[in-house]
Amino acid sequence: MGEIFNLQQLINGIQLGSIYALISLGYTMVYGIVRLINFAHGDFYMVGAYAAYFIVNFALARHVNIPVVFVFAASMGASALIAMAANRIAYRPLRYKPRLSALITALGVSMFLEYFFSALPFIGPSFRSFPELITQRIFTIGNIKISNYAIVDVAVSAVLMIFLTYLVRRTKVGMAMRAVSQDKDAARLMGINIESIITITFLIGGAFAGAAGILAGITYPRIYPYMGILPGIKAFTAAVLGGIGNIPGAMLGSYIMGISETFATAYNSLLGEGIAFAILIIVLLFRPQGLLGEVTAEKV
């Protein structure tokens, strides 16, 4: 018991959960507003990691000292751009078609990004090591080791989550987002351009996934074009766990997911890979609306 349930694992779990949370928020926001499981969302995360990779390597090759904040801003921007492009080209034309069409299109977009990146000669399908953007330091307290990476991961995601919560709860755009998620036609009749609200949603979701991509690059410094698939699925699982469409739910679900995965992996690596789905299935069986989700009675 003592070996598995220790504080060190808990810290690692929170660190992983922070990264999941940033991805999962994009899933939950997009789902909340356009009722689409955006399968390509995990790939936006991959795009963020590659954007950072190229920016940092470009700077290193020219011996330029580049501020970390700039790297974040540029890579988040790249992911946001891809997310908005996917929305504009692939999802928007299907807005009033059966929901399944958009879901399948999202699979197509996901596949496109993964294979396009691995087909591009300057990227390729193989692993690349992410450059050292921040020098690692380890702090030791008692027998617990905390890396400054963990602090960065938790801090960056905390700042972004606070920003998002403020945006949704307190601003006019946030209010419009909540209205659009409830009833698109009614929102349009209020004079709201719902397409711009949806675009903003993809922008934020994409940027957050991009941030998660850089954090993952810093923390687990191996990137490749398919790196988004599993974290994407797990982050979606976390969003469902918390109650899809519910922002605090996505955060809660992500931390639960990160922590349980870390503990399970410490026990057995196979278990670590399977735990996400095991949790998902158990939750859906006993609480289909997720932990913080609300029951919506189907209208008959």
Add this chain to the structure above:
Amino acid sequence: MLKVSNLEVSYGAIKAIKDISFEVKDGQIATLIGANGAGKTTTLRTISGLNRVSSGHIFFKDTNITNMEPHRIVNLGISHVPEGRRIFATLTVMENLELAAWTIKDKNVKSERYDLVFSIFPRLKERFKQLAGTLSGGEQQMLSVARALMTGGSLMLLDEPSMGLSPILVDEIFDVIQKINKQGTTILLVEQNARKALEVADYAYVLEVGTIALQGSARELKEDQRVKEAYLGA
């Protein structure tokens, strides 16, 4: 004020509206009556841009608004109270009204609108901080009308405002409609309750499976034998 000419709307292969033309004059209450499936709701949704026009034109105050985006049509001055209220249930009454004021930049205009809304719907002021979903059915319908009033259109489209309301509340909502009209808003009313609609309206159109079958002043139509038989249950 509103002129619809040779309008045609399809859902996939099915024509919901085939070639209808009508107009609403400034200051009037005009009404569209007809059975379910006749295309009344579709007509309103098409005017406010929620449905696409297959052919024909819609002019609002000499502006061609055919196939314009809904938010731009709202900006031009058409407000729409949709069928089934469609209030934002998990937002407060205040947030519902704030959203309706989305396009208003001027603070003074906004507070004038609030004054107007509260003078007509004093109940909503009492319930300002409450979640809209917890209002009663009648109050929700009032909120839906208040929201449309807040967007400040000079033409208001009302889709079945009496639906699902008890007879007492039906009377109340028709009083409100007349009050809004007296304050200068032109109204296009779609109603199942033809008797009530003809009581308040100036001019009426009878819609039958996608076409205008009859039209005339409300007073004339109330006495029309065909209308009596089919819609008033004489």
Add this chain to the structure above:
Amino acid sequence: MRNKKTILFIVYSLIFYAIIFLFHSLGIISDYILHIINLSLIYVILATSLNLINGFTGQFSLGHMGFAAVGAYISGILTTLIWHIKPGNPGSYVLFIIAMLVGGVAAALVGLLIGLPTLRLRGDYLAIVTLGFGEIIRTIINNIDYVGGPRGLLGIPKFSNFTIIFITALLTVILLRNLIFSSHGRAFLSIREDPIASELVGVNTTRQKVIAFVIGAFFAGIGGALLGHLLTLAHPTQYGFMQTVMVLVMVYAGGMGSISGSIVAAFGLTFLSEGLRILLGAIGVAIEWRMVVYAVLLIMIMLFRTSGIMGGREFNFLLPFNKEE
């Protein structure tokens, strides 16, 4: 009227079979082309069975190749690791067919295991759960040394030949068609149209969904068994999410709820895919572009022809009855 149209359909199919067989013996069709035809026929099995679940019953499953993996590995274990049989004498073929059926049944059982708890879920949730199950199956295979783990199960005897694959595909199509044009099939369709109304006119929707899912899984298992014994190996990467997407593309390109569409798309896309492989190889471009083309194709179909090639209709010769009989 009984069976007349079916007999006619079988006759047409046998003519098709005879022509291919003859042309191959004469050398007009090369071994390579025959191989692609074999692959196409296996994809017919995989696509029609997925169409049963996704297209006819309206349940969005993303774990189809997981079931195929079960079929491939279970049958492969039997023929390769337990019985050590080789093609040759008729007896070994009988054993192979038994192995294939066991593979199908095993896949069906896994389908039952997954379907019972999850088919109560709403559409999108089912998608993610079946996707998860597919990944779990793959993870498990990856970690079992007995079947070669990540190296795959090698040295599977090549039992799948044109005749066996053809007969299996033909039987699959006829059986699935019969099921669809029966009261069970109408129940599947009613669930797709409106699950609540369906339940409220007396359809045991949970049971019918599980039936469709289990039958779909069974045929996926059969398809997997044939694939393993055609390629002489089974490898975890052949049964991943991306492979499921390839089958999905066939289902939607052909058209949801159309067996004819799945057949046309299975042939069309398999040939396209092989054609691209040759083309890209010839001009020396990365093979990944093939999947890029697939992805773009999928998006284009959804954007411009949502209802697929057949748009939910069937070829007349595939229908069991004339319309108003």
Add this chain to the structure above:
Amino acid sequence: METILSLQGLTHYFGGLRAVHDFNLELPQGALWGLIGPNGAGKTTIFNLITGVYKPTEGKIIFNGEDITGLKSHLIVEKGIARTFQNLRVFNGLTALDNIRIARQAKNNISLFDSFLYTRKFYEEEKQAKEEAMELLKIFNLQSRAYTLAKNLPYGELRRLEIARALATHPKLVLLDEPAAGMNPREVGNLMDLIHWIREQFKITIFLVEHQMRVVMGICERIKVLDFGETICDGSPEYVKCDPKVIEAYLGRVENA
């Protein structure tokens, strides 16, 4: 008269919201009763509870002397309760004939084996199913529409198709949820005749929810009035029409009734 459906203390909550509270009903065999009340009063919820779409928070549902509380919907249909819906729920992508045939599902004893192989039994069953369905279509004057997709039928025919589909399940009790919604007075008159006629013809009990007073007052033998999930009045049309509580909560000025 023997009771066919008995609801005892039926109560239902959505989240924290009370939709139905302590609803009681003793519906006699062969009766034609109505349920009225303002929108949101809980009428459709009661139908959903009876047909197993929701499970009641409290209370019992006894049908034909058998406790059916909490049974799955399709089993309740099998016991003999059928219904129609407020907003039409026919299977749009299927033909009128298939809409009816599906409703025979519970009575169908065709195995998977028979379906796969098209055995003699399969053909016999199919033939019988089709004949029965065609007969029903004929009764509702829809036989010429048998092979038309439901989505291409006009509104009035869809309403009839939905009632025909309910009858195809061989019910003993039919729940009609706003059958006159969207009909003009002429069609309403025909509907009232139809409801009377099917009650005699199929020997069924009918319980209906309706907004149009003309229908409820015109054909129901007894009426229950619901407001905010509670029964506020129960009696003959004449009694209900004059009850001050009903007038206050629902009817308003007498001229509307």
